Amino acid sequence: GENVEQHPSTLSVQEGDSAVIKCTYSDSASNYFPWYKQELGKRPQLIIDIRSNVGEKKDQRIAVTLNKTAKHFSLHITETQPEDSAVYFCAASKGRGADGLTFGKGTHLIIQP
Amino acid sequence: DGGITQSPKYLFRKEGQNVTLSCEQNLNHDAMYWYRQDPGQGLRLIYYSQIVNDFQKGDIAEGYSVSREKKESFPLTVTSAQKNPTAFYLCASSRTGTGSGELFFGEGSRLTVL
Numbered sequence: 001g002e003n004v005e006q007h008p009s010t011l012s013v014q015e016g017d018s019a020v021i022k023c024t025y026s027d028s029a030s031n032y033f034p035w036y037k038q039e040l041g042k043r044p045q046l047i048i049d050i051r052s053n054v055g056e057k058k059d060q061r062i063a064v065t066l067n068k069t070a071k072h073f074s075l076h077i078t079e080t081q082p083e084d085s086a087v088y089f090c091a092a093s094k095g096r097g098a099d100g101l102t103f104g105k106g107t108h109l110i111i112q113p
Numbered sequence: 114d115g116g117i118t119q120s121p122k123y124l125f126r127k128e129g130q131n132v133t134l135s136c137e138q139n140l141n142h143d144a145m146y147w148y149r150q151d152p153g154q155g156l157r158l159i160y161y162s163q164i165v166n167d168f169q170k171g172d173i174a175e176g177y178s179v180s181r182e183k184k185e186s187f188p189l190t191v192t193s194a195q196k197n198p199t200a201f202y203l204c205a206s207s208r209t210g211t212g213s214g215e216l217f218f219g220e221g222s223r224l225t226v227l
Contacts (some may be wrong), residue, residue, distance in 0.1 A: 009153065032212070032213035034215070034216075036216075037207075037222030042220070043203070043218040043221060044156070044203070044216075044218050045218070046215045046216065048213075051213075063142055081218055087171070089155060089156065092194060093212040093213050094212065095211050095212050096211070097163075097210065097211070097212050097214035099158060099212070100170060100211075100213075101158075101212050101216070103155040103156040103157075104153050104155055104220060105153060105154060105155040106153070
């Protein structure tokens with residue numbers, strides 16, 4: 001089955017700096033890569049996703065890049081703010097069934113004032 | 114207000130007891146899921162259902178059971194056979210069950226076995 005590795009497990013950055021979280025996947029058939037954000041005590045929410053027919057997608061301060069050859073994708077957050085502090089999960093799916101979404105173990109992003 | 118409602122938010126159980134976690138959605142989604150979240154372990158799939166009266170085991174189904182008698186409801190029973198049931202449980206739904214659409218999560222239920 002699919003295996004998704006996520007690094008780092010904890011990331012601390014100064015407010016205003018950029019943060020990058022990286023994920024690798026094992027199954028070359030995976031074609032859908034979402035990112036979820038979970039603030040402390042709250043439910044995970046989708047913040048951005050990318051499909052395998054594009055290499056990059058942006059939404060204001062966040063962007064995701066995908067390298068299909070190397071089988072890795074990354075989340076980039078620019079101009080970090082205190083409200084960006086949360087746990088971020090990457091995931092990968094072949095899009096062939098409800099059981100197909102495999103999550104990484106999460107990255108705890110800490111924004112230092 | 115559309116969304117997913119989980120109850121109870123906190124639950125304590127003695128060893129050897131079964132407990133049922135409730136999950137209701139009013140989003141008219143076809144697919145529903147149960148995930149278990151442990152510190153540093155990400156989200157692991159317990160069971161999922163793509164349509165009413167049908168459900169499938171996920172990666173860690175042992176010691177759990179579910180039912181899907183109504184489209185809106187997908188309760189999870191944690192049985193006494195589950196060896197390490199203390200965890201945070203998240204229910205989710207998606208419009209379809211293709212695995213390539215947004216998941217909408219409930220607020221979670223934290224189960225503690227005493």
